[in-house]
Amino acid sequence: MSRHDKQPRYCALFDLDGVIVDTRAAIREALRALACEAGVAIDPDVLDATVLLSPVDALRVLGVSDAHRVYNCDYDEALSLAIGEVRVFDEVVSGMATLAKSGIGLGIVTAQARSRLRYLVPPEVMDLVAVVIAHEDAPAKPAPDGILAACAHLRVPPERTFFIGDRTTDVMAGRAAGVITVGASWGMAGAAALRREGVDVLIAAPDQVGPVVLAQIDSRGGLADR
CATH class of the missing domain: 1.10.150 (DNA polymerase; domain 1)
Incomplete structure (x- = not known):
């Protein structure tokens, strides 16, 4: 059975531009x-x-x-x-790998067209994620549709889903979807703008993605079913 065949209790969804890659x-x-x-x-x-x-x-x-x-x-x-x-944030990719090894479902929700993903998304990232929602698949953020579609695909409810984004529209979309919003301070908008928008969790640096998300899961009861 592959990692993607196992039902995750939590999932982490990622915006692409400004979070995983710097375009x-x-x-x-x-x-x-x-x-x-x-x-x-x-x-x-x-x-x-x-x-x-x-x-x-x-x-x-x-x-x-x-x-x-x-x-x-x-x-x-x-x-x-x-x-x-294009620059890849290698520390984010490492954090994604750590989350995947911990049994957390991973996905990408991006405004990029699907035709561009072959050269914008690193192969090692595509190996980690179970779902990619692209421009053609859902209305653009701040609409919550793309996030909700990814949750449905992973069969994880929004309240156990983290959405990591770098723009205020990511925070707005995540809030509308009912997920836990996580701000990537190294991205387009910056920490101050994400705070003003009311992001739930703010990550200061790319190498903190894995530790911060795992700590948030622990604070919510951990990965084991209860």
């Missing part, structure tokens, strides 16, 4: 390339700020005409060409 440099390079191809003069400060926007909104801010068409036709290729800029 900011890759997104920046993809946007820069598309803007240059469109003949747009780029202000580096504006380019840096657009990384936090959706790709379509970022292209509009940069001055790319017909941003929606450019996104649909060219963004995926531009991002795939910038894959060398």
Whole structure:
């Protein structure tokens, strides 16, 4: 029987960008390339700020005409060409492995399109997770649908589910889903914004993912069925 065949008592769901991988440099390079191809003069400060926007909104801010068409036709290729800029948070992956060995079900809930997962999600992470909810599978956060779909797949109720995210919309989605929200301080929004949004648990550094989640489970009665 594989690890994924066993029924977990708890599960931990992870956002992708800013939590497991840092895609900011890759997104920046993809946007820069598309803007240059469109003949747009780029202000580096504006380019840096657009990384936090959706790709379509970022292209509009940069001055790319017909941003929606450019996104649909060219963004995926531009991002795939910038894959060398993606950084994996190895300590988070190690923490995920620790959780999996402890019998905790793992999943990913991301706004990325499923077609991008083959080059954005490290193979070792795909081996650890039992479910991936991508852009096509559920409405975008802060809607709770993606989180609830992952809970249903893992057959773990929301009250025994942790959702680790790095944006305020992750906290909002987790709260709406009724899960335990966990903030990744190293990600996009930062610790202060996550606190203001009322995150349940805040993790200071990537190497604390495993220990913090396990400590939270212990405080709730542990992994054994009661």
